[in-house]
Amino acid sequence: MPLPAPELPEPAHADLDSMLSRKFGKEIANYFSGSPLNRVSFLRADHTFLSTAFKHPSTSFLVFSNLQPLFKSPTELAYVSYKDVVPLxxxxxxxxxxxxxxxxxxSSKFTPQLIFLGLDERNKNGLLYKDHYKGAPYFAIDATPKGAIQSAAEELAKNLQERGYHFGEARMHMTLPAEEAAIYAEARHLLDWNARNPFCAQCGNPTLSVNGGFKRACPPKDMGSLKGAIGSTNSVTPSDPTERPPCATRTGISNLSFPRTDPTVIMAVVSPDGQRILLGRQKRWPPHWYSTLAGFLEPAESVEEAVRREVWEESGIFLGRVVIHSTQPWPYPANLMIGAIGQAIPEGETVHLGHDAELEDARWFSVEEVREALRVGTSGLGDEAGPEYKEGGLRLPPKTAIANQLMTAVVNGFLGGDSKM
Amino acid sequence: MPLPAPELPEPAHADLDSMLSRKFGKEIANYFSGSPLNRVSFLRADHTFLSTAFKHPSTSFLVFSNLQPLFKSPTELAYVSYKDVVPLxxxxxxxxxxxxxxxxxxSSKFTPQLIFLGLDERNKNGLLYKDHYKGAPYFAIDATPKGAIQSAAEELAKNLQERGYHFGEARMHMTLPAEEAAIYAEARHLLDWNARNPFCAQCGNPTLSVNGGFKRACPPKDMGSLKGAIGSTNSVTPSDPTERPPCATRTGISNLSFPRTDPTVIMAVVSPDGQRILLGRQKRWPPHWYSTLAGFLEPAESVEEAVRREVWEESGIFLGRVVIHSTQPWPYPANLMIGAIGQAIPEGETVHLGHDAELEDARWFSVEEVREALRVGTSGLGDEAGPEYKEGGLRLPPKTAIANQLMTAVVNGFLGGDSKM
Incomplete structure (x- = not known):
């Protein structure tokens, strides 16, 4: 099993080709990462570029309805072309x-949300922009039937159904190949963020999607607001009825204008003797199903501090050393999962569920039991375990979940040693 | 120099005490992490606990005005007591x-923002709650003179000045001891988040601080809104004028209700031969001042992907392996800095500044030059370099910046090898 961090460092003057390929090979690329697209983020402000990309014959549009992407089959996303989306x-x-x-x-004008996802540089029929940026453009579009696009979106949905495509939930089964999953994850995260932020949290007025879908601006005027905007009534009535009150997001760079990503810690906890792994379960999970503990990193915490706090709050266990293992984007709705492996200290290995009420149970499993469950008891939350699974045995998340990768790293000796681990 | 990740793994059955103390010792705790407080986050919803903590004689209040904390001296925060804040x-x-x-x-009622920061369990005169949670409580309060507290806050400020305290900018010089800096960072991050989010980004109506300052709720009614809330005019006029339109943040758990932390990547980039380090500078920095590249992680990126993208966008350089080094909370306003070390691939080491216009310059420095600058050329951005610094030499950020820790790790051999590195 590949382990990125705690392996022996290479001499910097060693054979670089083999070192790099080995290192790349050993770097854990969790599901939802590994996008093949170059985001060329600095071109998002260039409307000539976006316009060229939007109309290019090599361009693919990933269509969503109510945050569900369009599938050709359970293992393949369906993309449509310019002429399909133009009616919207x-x-x-x-x-x-x-x-x-x-x-x-x-603000009274409705336009469907678009996201510029990036360029697939492997496609030789793609565009060429400013002699430098090549590839086939990818966009996502929210074609949920509503507002001014209601009938056009319904028409498109009907048309797509006739082609054998369908909108579906991508979350439960995670059957997409890794690269497709990464494209979907970028699109879903951004569409969801835009949908959650139609108003400015600083001043309460409607915002506008710009920058290829990666920014929401709080405009100083609103042609659709003849009644005046929030806050206007508290100040002197402006002579221009479209004028909005001042907003701090306009006079400086505010993080409110940019997509939100929530850092989350998730950790495999090993016992002081290295022979047991701590797992917990939520009440709504299927019987015998357990996973690693996890929680949101809080303001002004390092990753290690967040790991120690969450483990203590949820299980009462005190951790010593904590090592970051790998990271996983998780677009439900906006997480960055930071995977770590931690070890309990000898005087702190007693489970106590009384602090926080999040878990129904948390307990130590032997490394052997976890190893066996990784072999026979993994599946998606809604799916059946494999054919070798015996009722009553431990069930665990699938390989597409970072929790699985963390447990796998532990049973394969991430913390080192020549013991049975 | 302590290196957390790529050292030799220990046998899991080795002497645990020495292993843990060594590991803790080697874990990089960057400035602004390392808080001595137990946040007991699960008690934030318990108003009896908060009320008890608020009034306890052992409780400390850190006062802010316009996001500036109260100082006793440049190296010491000033705390006040219950009787000082009661007028507000x-x-x-x-x-x-x-x-x-x-x-x-x-919504028409003004109350000053309070944050429950946690319990200092080292203080034996602290409270004891539910036989389990002990310590001296810490709160932060925004005492900026405005709204209903204007005169009380001005009175308090005058009183504090008479005691020799002053509100000051903590950012530029970072002179606070590490534990104080961590308490300040938590307080500043939360006060700023609350101040940026007086309105609900989902529905545009005013929100309410709850959960000890760690949550903003979007209430279904507003006793202060006799004119009706946003959105009401689009629906049937409600019979109750205080009723607000439906909001998705009320019917499920929404990340909009919780503090935002923006993951940021910052990376020391090493040349393929391991002998040079890539540094960049922004135009507004003092002459000769350089630092590591950095940028925001985007939605649906792993940390390694974000590092490679940012380095390519800002400098044109292509990275191979990337290893996470350590993390640093950075409360300006809400960042989690994820520090990494990356190595350029042999065919990708040419600097090209033309993609993104963020940097004025980016170039390779020899490891020796960086090592010397770490010795004589570091300081806060607004400060003078040390006495041994010679004009024209490379200037770098201080030890309190993770950029400094990353460069230090590289010059001390983080990537391994027996070369001059």
Whole structure:
């Protein structure tokens, strides 16, 4: 099993090719990472680029409805082309610069959410922009039937169904190949973030999607607001009824304008003697199903501190050393899972569930039992365990979950040693 | 120099005490981490606990004005007591349960922002709650003179000045001891988050601070809104004028209700031959000042992917292996800095600044030059370099910055090898 961090360091002057390929090979790329797209994030503000990409014949659009992506089959996403989405978007939704979009903002005008996902540089029929940026563009579009696009979206959905495509839940089974899963994850995270943030948390007024879907601006005027915006009534009535009150997000760079990603810690906890692994379960899980503990990192914590705090709060166990193992994007809705392996201290290995009420149970399992469950008892939460699973045995998450990778690392000796581990 | 990750793994059955103390010793605790407080996060919903803590004689209040904390001296925060803050908060701001606070919400009522920071368990004169939770409570309070507390806050500020205390900027010089810095970081991050989110990004209506300052609720009614809330005009006029339109944050758990922390990657980049380190500079920095590259992790990226993308976008350099080194909370306003060390691939070491316009310069420095600059050329951004610094030499960030720790790890051989590194 590949282990990225605690292996022997290589001499820096060693054969670099073999070192790098080995290192890349050993780096854990968890499910939902590993996107083949170059995001060229600095081109998102360039409306000529976005417009060119939007109309290019090599461009793929991943369509969502109510945050569910379009599938061709359970293992393949379906992409559509420019002519499919034009009835929803109009011919060129990137006709204006960002400044023009902001200065002509009209909150009563509905436009479907678009995300520019990146360029697939492997596609030789892709666009070439400024002699430097090559590849086939990928966009995501929210085609949920609502607002001004209701009938066009219903029409598109019908058309797609006739092609044998369907909108489906990607979460439970995770059957997509890794690269497709990574494209889907980027799209879902961004569509969801835009959908959650139609208003400015700083001033309460409607916001506008710009920057290829990676930013929400709080415009100083709203052509659709003849009644005046929030806050206007508290100040002197402005002579221009479209003018909105001042907002701090306009006068500086505010994180509120940018997508949110929530750092989460998830950790395999090993006993002081190295022979047991701590696992917990939530009440709503199937019988015999356990996983590693996890929780949100809080403001002003290092990863190691968050790991120790969460483990103590949820299980009463005190951790000593903590080592970061790997990370996994988790777009439900917006997490970065930071995987770690921690070891309990000898005087702190007693389980106590009384602090926080999050878990129904937490207890120590032998490394052997976990190893066997990783072999026969893994599956998606909604799926059956494999054919070798015996009722009553421990059940665990599948390989696509970082929890599985952390347990696998432990049973394969991540913490080192020549013991039975 | 302590290195947490790529050292030789210990046998799990080795002497645990020495292993743990060694591991703890080797774990990098960057500035702003290492808080001495137990946050007891699960007690934040317990108003009886908060009320008890608020009034306890052992309780310390860290006062802020315009996000600046109160100092006793440049190396010491000033804390005040219950009787100092009562004129601003009233006798018991935690009299009501969260449900009661939400159901009697009145957006026209101003209350100063309070944060429950945690318990200092080392203090034997602290409270004892439910036979389990001991320690001296810490709170932060925003005493910026405004709204209903304007005159009380001005009075307090005058009183504090007479005691020789002052509100000051903690950012530039970072002179606080590490534990104090961590308490300040938690307080600042939370006060800032609350101040940035007075409105619900989902529905545009005002929100209410609950959960000891770690949550903002979107109440279903607003006693202070006789004109009706946003959205009401689009639906049938409610019979109850205080009723607000439905909001998704009320019917499920939404990340919008919880503090935001932005994962950021920061990386020391080593050349393929291991002899050079890539550094960049922003135009606004002092002459000769350089640092490691950094940038925000984007949605649906692993840490390694974010590191490779940022380095390519800002410098044109292609990275091979990437190893996570340590993390640092950075409360300006809400970052988690994830420090990594990456190595360029042989065919990808040419600097190209043309992709993104963020840096004024990026170039390779020899390991020797960086080592010398770490010895003589470090300081806070606004400060003078040390006495041994010679004009024209490389200047670098101080030890309190993770950038410094990353460069130090590289010059001390983090990537291994027996070369001059």
């Amino acid at each position: 978007t109009g011919e060129d939704p990137y006709m204006q610069t960002e400044d023009e979009m902001i200065s002509t903002y009209n | 908060t009233g006798e018991d701001p935690y009299m009501q349960t969260e449900d009661e606070m939400i159901s009697t919400y009145n």
